[in-house]
Amino acid sequence: MSAPVTLLVNPAAGGGRALKVLPGVQARLSAAGIEQDVRSTNSLDHGRALAREAAAAGRTVVTLSGDGLVGAVAGALAGVDGAVMGVLPGGRGNDFARVAGIPPDAVEACEVIVDGVVRPVDLGEVDGSPFIGIASLGFDSDANRIANAASARLGNLVYAYGALRALVSWTPAAFTVTVDGEEHTFSGWSVAAANSKAYGGGMFLAPDADLHDGKLDVVFEAHCSRLRFLRILPMLFKGTHVEQPEITVLRGREVSVEADRPFTVYADGDPIGELPATIRCRPGAVSVLLPPESSVAR
Incomplete structure (x- = not known):
């Protein structure tokens, strides 16, 4: 993968787990030659806005968080031409990562950002959300x-x-x-x-x-x-x-x-x-x- 990455980090995710693993994640992505910037989210709406902004700039949007931000970003990018998201587990549940076969260790999961395959994934919606x-x-x-x-x-x-x-x-x-x-x-x-x-x-x-x-x-x-x-x-x-x-x-x-x-x-x-x-x-x-x-x- 060569596209630059925007890492969306929820500082509160997993009781601060996301912030603890962030330096290791950045080091692994840098070692793979992936240019990155890090943006902290303060709400799901803020995460959605940051995701749309990054996608519009041609950047891959990667969440380092729990499932709440994963779902919010996925919804924000749905139907956006060329938008791609990645997922690094950084929360308490990390159920999307578990089901998708993404490693539970965030640094190890960087391999999916480096060498992963882009696939279409279904979403659900509750009255449009x-x-x-x-x-x-x-x-x-x-x-x-x-x-x-x-x-x-x-x-x-x-x-x-x-x-x-x-x-x-x-x-x-x-x-x-x-x-x-x-x-x-x-x-x-x-x-x-x-x-x-x-x-x-x-x-x-x-x-x-x-x-x-x-x-x-x-x-x-x-x-x-x-x-x-x-x-x-x-x-x-x-x-x-x-x-x-x-x-x-x-x-x-x-x-x-x-x-x-x-x-x-x-x-x-x-x-x-x-x-x-x-x-x-x-x-x-x-x-x-x-x-x-x-x-x-x-």
Whole structure:
């Protein structure tokens, strides 16, 4: 790769992890002869603006951050002619990197920036707001809100912490989910529309989702006891929960969701919309540097 790079760094990502690994990342890219500049982001909107500015100047936009900035930049560059983004893991969850086969060590992951292959990647969107990973709501709304307010010292455990705290006050909700025109109603825990396989720091909610297939995997969990929920929860780390009778998995291009009470929709770790919501797939919307022999995580 010879195009100059703009590194977008979220200073707060991963409890400051991004800043700690930045010198090593810069040294590795410089050793490969890649000219670079570094820009710190102070919000997702700021990151989007910086990404568009860099792309307009013909620079490859590389995020050193968590999934929130990855999704924001991907959305900002979607449909922009010639725009290319790269991803270096610098947050707590780093689920996009995990699924895409990007090494978990940011300096090692620089090899993907140096020798990677540009491939089109699908995006999802919630009422027009783009995301790259998984949009979810219901119980997940409560768990995400709690996790986002928790101490960064918890690391990846913050998502499990959020789920356990949310469990205390959770009551089942009634959902109506329509996938490509087919309606499903149920009482239960959550609904998710997955562009990617994983969220929450390695939870494989949608183990068969594909970043390149032009569809969303729709996963929802029907009502069960709290004890049963706690037994299913660890299965997410291997993706085996989809074998349980409480779990339904569908696939489609457009999903609409309603519920009997308000829920915030979260995606890439951040709030992205409110119910009722329509979630769509945008096939091949953004060009991303991926490993030459990208092995999708299982």
